[in-house]
Amino acid sequence: MSTASPAETPTAHITPREKAEILAQALPYIRKYHGKTLVIKYGGNAMTDPALQQDFAEDIVLLKLVGMNPIVVHGGGPQIDEALSRLGKKGTFIQGMRVTDEETMEVVEWVLGGEVQQDIVGLINAAGGKAVGLTGRDGGMIRARKLKMLDKNDPSIEHDVGQVGEITAIDPSVVQALQDDQFIPVISPIGFGEKNESYNINADLVASKLATVLKAEKLMLLTNTPGVLDKNGTLLTDLTAREIDGLFEDGTISGGMLPKIAGALDAAKSGVNAVHIIDGRVPHATLLEILTEQAFGTMIRSH
Numbered sequence: 001m002s003t004a005s006p007a008e009t010p011t012a013h014i015t016p017r018e019k020a021e022i023l024a025q026a027l028p029y030i031r032k033y034h035g036k037t038l039v040i041k042y043g044g045n046a047m048t049d050p051a052l053q054q055d056f057a058e059d060i061v062l063l064k065l066v067g068m069n070p071i072v073v074h075g076g077g078p079q080i081d082e083a084l085s086r087l088g089k090k091g092t093f094i095q096g097m098r099v100t101d102e103e104t105m106e107v108v109e110w111v112l113g114g115e116v117q118q119d120i121v122g123l124i125n126a127a128g129g130k131a132v133g134l135t136g137r138d139g140g141m142i143r144a145r146k147l148k149m150l151d152k153n154d155p156s157i158e159h160d161v162g163q164v165g166e167i168t169a170i171d172p173s174v175v176q177a178l179q180d181d182q183f184i185p186v187i188s189p190i191g192f193g194e195k196n197e198s199y200n201i202n203a204d205l206v207a208s209k210l211a212t213v214l215k216a217e218k219l220m221l222l223t224n225t226p227g228v229l230d231k232n233g234t235l236l237t238d239l240t241a242r243e244i245d246g247l248f249e250d251g252t253i254s255g256g257m258l259p260k261i262a263g264a265l266d267a268a269k270s271g272v273n274a275v276h277i278i279d280g281r282v283p284h285a286t287l288l289e290i291l292t293e294q295a296f297g298t299m300i301r302s303h
């Protein structure tokens with residue numbers, strides 16, 4: 001028989017009855033999201049701590065076991081940077097997109113489709129789920145073409161970002177087949193073009209488009225900030241399309257937040273009911289967002 005001393009568990013000060021009451025409070029949310037699709041983007045910056053990774057995996061399994069359909073899209077920007085630096089290469093970004101030459105594309109495919117994805121799949125499976133790792137190539141899911149990137153301040157300037165892809169079509173049938181069979185799809189943001197060439201696609205954009213195509217109830221983008229911050233560093237809890245335009249124009253949003261907000265807004269405008277950018281560094285962020293009344297992060301609204 002094994003025992004845990006009360007001091008070892010974070011909920012030791014809560015009585016069993018209080019625990020039961022807390023669990024019962026999740027019932028309205030379980031009812032609301034039962035049978036619904038939830039697309040959860042797990043950002044590379046949010047997945048650097050092993051304890052948080054385990055919390056994330058447990059949250060996903062719990063959602064699946066209570067009858068929701070979580071779909072995980074993962075990033076891995078910092079992990080790609082690390083692999084590039086081992087090769088003596090430095091990652092460079094323009095407007096939040098990694099400049100992707102041929103060698104970088106190989107690293108992206110190897111890191112995202114390999115180690116990063118298998119870590120997430122392994123943790124979900126160890127927590128009692130049945131995760132399946134996919135890239136956008138699997139099942140012909142994500143078709144793409146080379147992104148034509150115009151400078152955000154001067155659209156007459158075009159940036160060549162190499163093999164960065166822009167999604168042209170998503171076929172979600174492989175995801176639907178897996179979710180119907182009780183599997184949890186874990187998707188890396190790699191697409192393929194007309195000549196079968198590979199494209200590196202920002203993971204926020206993949207999650208957002210997939211949420212739209214799957215008619216998801218909720219899209220959650222887990223990152224490493226409390227949400228979208230204003231110029232003073234204060235959290236903006238709610239943002240409309242018009243407010244977002246203002247933040248783009250005055251430079252409040254930069255780097256990786258550019259594609260994140262663009263994708264989030266696109267999903268909100270295309271009918272995804274609830275779109276949230278939340279802090280993946282908070283333990284059990286996913287459960288907090290879905291199963292409690294706790295409002296946190298930034299909610300993106302179409303109007």
Ligand SMILES: Nc1ncnc2c1ncn2[C@@H]1O[C@H](COP(=O)(O)OP(=O)(O)O)[C@@H](O)[C@H]1O
Nearest residue numbers: 043044045223224225228229252253254256257
């Ligand atoms: N207004 C803003 N509010 C919050 N974060 C911002 C803002 N503008 C830029 N950022 C940057 O965006 C980053 C999140 O995007 P990114 O690095 O791509 O993360 P992820 O790996 O989670 O996708 C933040 O860590 C922050 O440095």
Ligand SMILES: CC(=O)N[C@@H](CCC(=O)OP(=O)(O)O)C(=O)O
Nearest residue numbers: 044075076077097098201202203
């Ligand atoms: C085109 C582009 O920038 N692709 C991203 C794909 C990974 C990603 O999006 O990772 P995060 O979610 O952790 O930022 C990259 O190469 O870093």
